[in-house]
Amino acid sequence: MPTPSETFLSAARERLGPTAVDTTPETVGRYGANLLPGGDLPPAGVLYPGSTEEVQAIVRLANTHGVALWPTSTGENRGLGLKSPVRPGQVVVDLGRRMNRIVEIDETLAYVVVEPGVTYAQLYEELGRRGHKLMMDTTSGPPDGGILGNTLDKGAGYTPYFDHFGMSCGYEVVLPTGEVLRTSDGALPGSKTQYLSKYGYGPFLDGLFVQSNLGIVTRMGVWLMPRPPVLRSFFFTFPDDEDLGDIFELVRPLKLNNVVPTLIKVTSDVYAFGTEETYPFEKTGGKTPLPAEVRKELRERHGLGAWLVSGAFYGPSEEAVQPLLERVKAHFLKSGKARYISHAEAEKSRVLKIHIDTFSGQPTRDELGLLRWRPGSGATWFLPASPMVGRVANEQQALSRRILTEHGFEFVCEYVCGPRMSRALHILLFNRQDAEERERAGRCFRALLQAYAEAGYTIARAPLDMQQEAMAKLEGVPEVLSRLKKALDPEGILAPGKYGIS
Template structure:
């Protein structure tokens, strides 16, 4: 992005204007933002200044558009970026945005791969980059095993801080990739794999800038001089924390978390199962052990190709470009020494406790014919890590990026779309979902890469659709495949727990019980808290009154052609219509 100093030389027609904002107003807003945060912390963007694809990667993500774009590259395109350094600066920025009606799109670090990255849902929004400068660990308590963080603290950064500052007996819990924000992941209701893996459940206390610029603290933090902000979640009165997750009701600038004390022992394990049809029995067994707390964490049940993709691209295994069939997958499973399904889990605590757990765990899973097990061993010098050794680190809270291998399964220019439906933790539902996704993937020409994660009572089905973003035909197939799956899942009573920018409106409409009561309630909250509609319009399908029903919603592909006239009618003359960006 060009720095703010170049703003005067950029022609009006090349600026990315938000709805209801003139070029003059956008220029004034950007210049005023520079006075708040400093000119070095504001950037302006044009279509011509988008980061080239070959310059973007996990550690160098574009902040103005989706790195793994599924529609046209400039569909979700920011008009600029501002990087605040404090809660006070965030408050001033929000007040300024209200004055100019400039929409803001807050991000922590923006590494939510497969869901849109840092790109704003509403074209022309200014990205509020909280992670660039607000990246401090503010407090750690050994006594209470808690911490207080700013949004820019990644899992790597938190782990390093604890190790370097005398807190080695405190563990963190991280998801598959460690470069993301601890705060951002919890706010998107992400998860990890230790007993503290339910990240939002392990948060305690927030500081929030509301859409008017006012600042509040939740829980015990609303008591002046509170000494329990990170130790008791609820405080007094209504509990608002949940409304700031996956929402556009406030900007979280500080967030507390509970940390896991060293359990006094740890052992990871792998069970492999040889038949594709073993999935229901595996899930049934995990549910019983999980609810009974014999298994203390969320184990993952991964299919063969997900493990294979971690090792290398599809071309390492086959010359076929078509979706792989059972016999081919069996060959790959034998080659990399995993099962058609592989369960990765861990035990935590002193050895006598683990021994008791293990006897029950082993006896349960070995009832499935053909099951095998092994424990993680140290990596020998010069040895290539196995997936078990990789998962061993993740399961004990050591952040890493091993799973980035998924991206390159079908192309060195690989991109990722996530599909994440929830179901009961039953073998019937797991198999039903698996067959549902497998059918659609074969129909649209993709290999199934997926994993099932058993939580407290539910089953997360995490599906990774990898595609070549430089191939318009492949992008189109990927897009329509996920659209179809959202409808397939809803018809069976399954809903996704988060989704890509492209599908937020479709998914919100699927949660339609009570004549859409949930969305109506969310819209009422939005209009009350954000009367000018400046904070993350369209996030999770929630649009402010000012923009609602003007054609900014993205409907299913089959509906778009008939709505193109309506959309064009409601578009300001300085902005291309949404339908022109889709080209589907």
């Protein structure tokens, strides 16, 4: 007797056509693979819808057969789980394979409408074909990452348009019952302002579909920035780990007063040179953290210190930007610790050019070099909030370094700083082919999660294998989300378990 999944997949094949359903072992294995400590999570099969109507059909069939779906756009986030479902046996709905159209670009009002499969590289190429009049915000992750998927997982970039959710407008959503909802002004039939007016009339619903399993977003508007004629970045290195506190004190007023339009990145040495280097086993015998003399040698090879600070200015001309650079240069150099690196000098360094690219809205693959730091390419992200207070930054740094060292891993971190808080992107790199090291990486993540929660700091995003535990740290929210889930998804077919919501 066929299982519910088999019956569902047979019905989906009949409804969508044979090429839109794949259950071959090779495909199932590829879609279940991830780089996380918890291991692979193979789905029951993979579906490739080509339209919102086909997504509706899939959802209705899933309700009929009681099958759990796992929607994904491009599934290229290495640190959070790739295309893998949160639970084995769910059916992956790959929205990126065929739903990858740039629906509209309005150059007057500076927005684009995208389907789930549109990547950063694809949009950058199209904007270039149109003369680069408009500039998108990109991540420092893979260029084949999806714009819609990153936005719905609270991803961010670095330009003034860094807040990807904040710069999105007007969602088209297939609800777990198969109905279509258009948010914001799009709820008005024939709306002319669906992608212009974010909040619309009545309660704001867009947030229900961010980091959730309450609907499948099939179309979204994204606001774009007019490309400035001139971009000039700035870089400062600081020599010692403890300088992080001073750096935060220097960065905060620049952002509170909006002196620097970009976010300001504060990048640890291993995070920076790890994009070009691999762990020097021959010099250390595998010791973690790196011995001080080896760290120093690798820093000097790339002209770095313990910390690298970066940001950028935009303007109509070199003459307009130069006074801004001089102002920020004087601000950092007064510390007596900073060393300045100019835009022209930084362009010659692959390690530094990553940051120039992100500030200019150009997708880059270079940061993926971090996955080669240790063999086995295991990687998971830990992203706590950090108040923009120097004392707190150093307390958090000491906490992270202690826990990572206890578990045998490097401190690889980049603080992305706004006016009041930063996001501390820890990349936990480990050998995923080594069962002991993989298990140890899982324990390390849990220790970080627990320690930061006890200190009063939550995380912004969570890898698949830790989403349940991260949600369990919150009070009240899981219960409210559970009630919403039951109301919107009575059969529980849409990604049960995602972000700890069942």
